[in-house]
Amino acid sequence: MPELPEVEVLVRHLQPLLTGRRVGFVEVRRTKSVRPQTAAEFARALRNRRFTGLRRRGKFLLFDLAKVRGKPETLVGHLGMTGRMFLQPVRDVLPKHAAVVFGVGQGERFVFEDPRYFGRLSFDASPLARLGAEPLDHPDPPESFVAGLRASRQPVKVRLLDQSVVAGVGNIYASEALFVAGIWPVVPAARLGPQRIAGLWRAIREVLSEAIAWGSTVPLNWSGAGGGDALFYYGGDPEAPDTYEERLRVYDRAGEPCGRCGDTIQRTVLGSRSTFHCPRCQRQ
DNA sequence: AACGCCGCCTGATCGC
């Protein structure tokens, strides 16, 4: 599932392709996937607009649009669980679950594909206001992160999935960061002292930036053809033998030996979500 | 009011 690194790699890929381009036709194929939720209103807000940039905030993509009186300046994208975004020639075959399609000139179109329809393309920017700090912008744990952990008796793994505590961490990198930090996922967030909080913040930054660096070293393939591994095709060729999946330390590795100590990695369920940890490297 | 849990979705996988 796309988390901060996958969105970051996608943004870096799309930013130069979209900037300066003007939107032509707009085709909303699933009204569920857009806000406002009528095809006509959404198309009216987007048609003929020019992209001036593309940014990321947490797991959100922010498409900057040239100012037009009375119209929103930012299109907000979220990939949900299974969303993909790419450009393709207009004569190519559309994927089965193409939710939104719009022309970007020169015989090309932008495709937002999303088999489970959890993602969105929206002109409502209000969800951004609830986001916590950007982990890669702050070398030291921000006060909002410390406060978000201190206030809760929930397991720290569950707290990390709350986007108001830290923006962009999802189920995969939460397990990964806790492993790197040597923290047992079940530990109540409020029980972590300043040292461990600082270590956890560093670990979050490490696993996220490592994933981005890996993604950016691989040639991008955004043909939109084929599926490949739904988890980590963001960084490269879905057919490539080495995917980032192979670099994950604990996620989806239940029963396998820990790469650090050799003990068996465990799968548990926290907040009705799969959680992976090494019982030896992660205590208390 | 913090927190647990449901519903939204389809595709992959599993068991019989």
Next chain:
DNA sequence: TGCGATCAGGCGGCGT
């Protein structure tokens, strides 16, 4: 082989 059941999960919303 075929088919129904189960699972996957980001996030908003709802109930306690």
